[in-house]
Amino acid sequence: MSANVTSTSPSDWKYVSEGGSSIVFSYVGAPSPDFDGTALRLRKVAHYPISPETIVSEDIEEQEDPTILFQCQVIQRLIPSEYLPRLESVDVEGPWLEELARLAEEHRPLERRAKDKIDVRRRKAVLANDLVGGSGWAVEIKPKWGFLPNPTHLSPSTKVTKSQTCRFCMHSHLKTTEGEDASLGYCPLDLYSGEEKRVRKALDVLWDAWVGSSGGVNNFKIFVEGHMLRPTTFPSSLGPIAHQVFSANAAEPSLDTLRDQVISPLLPLLLETPVLRILSTHQRNLDALDIEGLSSLWSETHKPAGSLEAAPVPPLGKGLSQPTIEELENFVDVYLEKHASMDHNHPDTADLRYYCIAYLLSATFKDCSIILRLHPAVGNTPARSSITVIDLDVKSIDRLPTWEKLDQKVVKAYAGVSQPTRCYDRWAPARL
Ligand SMILES: [Zn+2]
Known part of the structure; x- marks a missing residue:
């Protein structure tokens, strides 16, 4: 009801x-x-x-x-x-x-008023x-990819790079070379690590990137009583959050002091919650082959049988229909029951659609956000906090070829880096 x-x-x-x-x-x-x-x-x-x-x-x-x-x-x-x-x-x-x-x-x-209005014909x-309104404050983090890929299906030209630097760190490098805002220095594997020092480092870097880009990066946002903050390098622009974390009559804090005071309550929340582990586990499992392995499986499936000449293989994902809700539900049945026992090092061409849908769902988990909500103590009610995962929308399967091209571009741009970032995947499964 x-x-x-x-x-x-x-x-x-x-x-x-x-x-x-x-x-x-x-x-x-x-x-x-x-x-x-x-x-x-x-x-x-x-x-x-x-x-x-x-x-x-x-x-x-x-x-x-x-x-x-x-x-x-x-x-x-x-x-x-x-x-x-x-x-x-x-x-x-x-x-x-x-x-x-x-x-x-x-x-x-x-x-907005000039363009549109509430659709009053709707009945739903x-x-x-x-999650961000009312008293108190909230932080939104877009954690992104929390795993290093299964190396089995990586090509000789990408294997070394992709096994030591995570996808996010490589992508940040590409964005920077293209003049885009990026949370440079933020490594998702730190945030997902569950280790206090690394999680703190991840939060410090996200905060610094947020301030440094005047709120232009999309991995970190702060809301105070429903309003999104737009930081500048002047501490006064952060007045609303300073009022939340310091007593009302405290002197204006330095930027570093304010950062520490905001991050301190977030840290235990992130260290105790199972949410990050759940997200990275699904990301890793659903992207079991890496886009390179998925692409190889696609080519193998579409190779004309018995043909001697090199017939062209259609691009990854071409002609695939968007899964319906019923198909996604059936997918989850199989995923929960059989995925762990499937041999992802030798994927079966009969499972091509399964792996395509899995990749599609992995994209949802790679692109969602979490909201950390801090409610102040009111009267006899003690301060409390909560964590919620948002923006879990189904992606379009038409994007598979775009994702494949972006992957190639990201890795290629990183190949020439003289001192590659080494990202440590604490939860990587032992591989034989
Ligand atoms: Zn990284």
Whole structure:
């Protein structure tokens, strides 16, 4: 039984932010067990649809949101639900949405107002935990790839490089040479290591990259009472977080002191949680062949039988259909039951689609974020903290060839580095 959001007043919902296709509100009404600490995500619609067909084909009596289905039927079997946001499909009604839209309009940025509005024809919306709003502060970390690849399927030209430097460190190098912001020096294998010294180092480097890029890197973000901070090298730009971690009348701290004070409460949280281990284990298992091994298996499967001439093999992933939710559910059955006993050093061509879907899911885990939430002590309630994994969306299988090309580019750019970073994978399985 889902909560009846239309039993609340539209004025109980405060505008938070919006993206290209959705808009988010947080609950600020009277105390309610159903809605305290929740956020409501609604779909938007353009004022002027591009073509009349978009209106006709728009499925207004929509099914559940695909994000909810994926999380409930796939992700929740791989990550304990206590570490996932509560996502719930809720029913909404036209007049209620119209009133909410009317109240929200003045809070929306002008350029957004000119383009689109809340789609009041929708009958479903998503209710989620409000992970960054309310009192206290939160840190969002995008940890990225937490393992070194299985070396079995690596080619002679990449084996040495890929076995000593992790994918993230190589990619940061490429980004830097292309003038992009990168969290240079941050090694995910440090964050995932479970060793205090290394986790602290990872957090220090993420903080430094965050400040140094004025918040331009996407691996680290800080929210204070629902607002995302934009740091500069002046400590005053970090006033809101300083107020959270120091007493109100403390003198303005130095940047290093502030960094230590912010990182200290995050450290035990990251050392105690099983979440990072769970993420890196799924990343490693699901990417059992590396993209190079997947590509070889693809070529082997598509080689015309008995042909003497070198017939062209279609590019990796060509013609593959996007797996449905049912297929992903079946995949998880096999993954949980048989994956550990499969011989990934000698993959069977009959399992090609299995390995492609596995790679697709590994990409979800390589690209998700975690939110570390710190609630201050209030009255008799002691301070508490929580950790939640977000942005676990299913990726498009059309991206397989893009991922293969990027992998080649990343490794090639790293091949000439005179002093390669040595990344230590503490959880690497013993290989025979
Ligand atoms: Zn690394």
